[in-house]
Amino acid sequence: NAGVTQTPKFRVLKTGQSMTLLCAQDMNHEYMYWYRQDPGMGLRLIHYSVGEGTTAKGEVPDGYNVSRLKKQNFLLGLESAAPSQTSVYFCASSYHSDRPTQYFGPGTRLTVL
């Protein structure tokens, strides 16, 4: 099993550009999450999904959109990137609420100039 994979690994954007980060998991997990990691702030939840076709807002959803059209994929979109979105983005997945251990992808390092 590949586990949780993320593409791309690195990206540099100019302010105002858009992009989509792709997360894929092959563990048949119901729940998927997008976090951002900033120095000294730990991980903050952007959006999450509890099943195919469902999404919900986390702690810091502004400026991001997500979609979960297939159970194994969770996409994070930035419609108009801002320098404040420079961060490392992690995707994670878990089985369901009774098995809450999360499995993380390797991360995407995004720089917005």
Added chain:
Amino acid sequence: AQSVAQPEDQVNVAEGNPLTVKCTYSVSGNPYLFWYVQYPNRGLQFLLKYITGDNLVKGSYGFEAEFNKSQTSFHLKKPSALVSDSALYFCAVRDDTGGFKTIFGAGTRLFVKA
């Protein structure tokens, strides 16, 4: 509201000595508690969790953690540190009231000197 505090930004310990990384939490219901480890340029890896049962939880790589309900703490421990344990450690909490959100602490960087 849920919250997690890791009071130390950094912990330094000599190889072979015991280590402790501290974590305190606040939840409205019974807590689900986790420790994750992050090595440079990698995603987080699960170390151990407490959901119910014995207050002393054993996990991967010789780590263990003790749940203390009265002190609302879940400190990570290891009897004998290795240089390879040097990494960033995150404590996380989720309450058992059905919420889907897990809150992560800010992280504690562990340095183990040879």
